[in-house]
Amino acid sequence: MLRKDSGSISVKSKWTKTKWLLSDHVLRRFVPETKLFTRSSLNEMTDRYKMVYFKPTNGTGGSGIARILRTSPRKFRVKKDARTFEVSSASALFDQLQKIAGGRSYLLQKGIYLQACRGLPFDLRMTMQKTGGGNWVPSVMFVKLGKPNKVVTNYHQGGKLALVEQTLQRSGYTSTQIDHYKRQLKMLGIQTARRFDRHSVRFKELGLDVALDRNGRLWILEVNTRPNFNALKSLADKSLYRTIVRYGKMYGRTK
Numbered sequence: 465m466l467r468k469d470s471g472s473i474s475v476k477s478k479w480t481k482t483k484w485l486l487s488d489h490v491l492r493r494f495v496p497e498t499k500l501f502t503r504s505s506l507n508e509m510t511d512r513y514k515m516v517y518f519k520p521t522n523g524t525g526g527s528g529i530a531r532i533l534r535t536s537p538r539k540f541r542v543k544k545d546a547r548t549f550e551v552s553s554a555s556a557l558f559d560q561l562q563k564i565a566g567g568r569s570y571l572l573q574k575g576i577y578l579q580a581c582r583g584l585p586f587d588l589r590m591t592m593q594k595t596g597g598g599n600w601v602p603s604v605m606f607v608k609l610g611k612p613n614k615v616v617t618n619y620h621q622g623g624k625l626a627l628v629e630q631t632l633q634r635s636g637y638t639s640t641q642i643d644h645y646k647r648q649l650k651m652l653g654i655q656t657a658r659r660f661d662r663h664s665v666r667f668k669e670l671g672l673d674v675a676l677d678r679n680g681r682l683w684i685l686e687v688n689t690r691p692n693f694n695a696l697k698s699l700a701d702k703s704l705y706r707t708i709v710r711y712g713k714m715y716g717r718t719k
């Protein structure tokens with residue numbers, strides 16, 4: 465049943481949203497393995513993957529995120545913000561991560577080796593917005609280039625926005641490949657929007673964070689239900705900001 469509600473809703477929990485993606489037979493292939501952080505899931509994930517991301521279940525803006533690298537069978541290097549430390553056992557790793565978590569719920573996610581452009585790792589943002597008629601539109605896509613020495617690409621952590629074509633071109637992709645990725649991003653956006661619609665028709669905007677790995681594969685890192693609009697003002701090309709605001713007006717996000 466379609467409810468006519470004004471305003472949009474948001475869901476904070478990355479765990480809830482990841483489970484929604486995993487329940488979709490198309491989307492699940494694009495989701496890196498994700499588990500709630502416990503001692504046993506930490507052992508499992510670090511046995512399986514050389515790189516694991518540690519993210520607050522209810523976090524935003526790239527805060528609280530750490531990256532775990534297995535440097536030898538028992539050694540781990542953890543990087544969070546400007547700090548890097550090493551531990552020499554799985555249980556020491558668990559203790560340190562628990563300190564970082566400080567009682568908050570955390571997730572472990574398979575680490576994706578992000579493609580880089582001129583040495584800067586980047587990921588892609590696909591924004592979906594609903595029209596007055598209730599149809600989802602892939603409204604804008606852009607790139608977030610990470611600040612060197614950061615484990616996140618977020619704008620609020622020093623990341624810089626850039627255009628998809630330019631970035632992929634500079635990273636060595638052909639225009640045929642770029643078109644393919646743009647179509648894939650739209651497909652992921654539409655499929656995700658349909659899936660979220662099953663949970664509530666009151667979702668009006670979604671921002672997918674999609675990683676392109678060094679083997680050319682796309683991975684959905686997370687879905688934002690209240691994507692940041694302001695960062696788009698930083699782009700020289702103001703047409704993306706104008707587009708996101710134009711759609712935002714239809715559901716009262718922007719004036």
Ligand SMILES: Nc1ncnc2c1ncn2[C@@H]1O[C@H](COP(=O)(O)OP(=O)(O)O)[C@@H](O)[C@H]1O
Nearest residue numbers: 517523524525526527573574575576616617686
């Ligand atoms: N599994 C992962 N592998 C590689 N990089 C990741 C992974 N998860 C997150 N990141 C990096 O951290 C950033 C922030 O993570 P994200 O899940 O989007 O949380 P937030 O809600 O804080 O933005 C991503 O844009 C990406 O640059």
Ligand SMILES: [Mg+2]
Nearest residue numbers: 525526673686
């Ligand atoms: Mg994000």
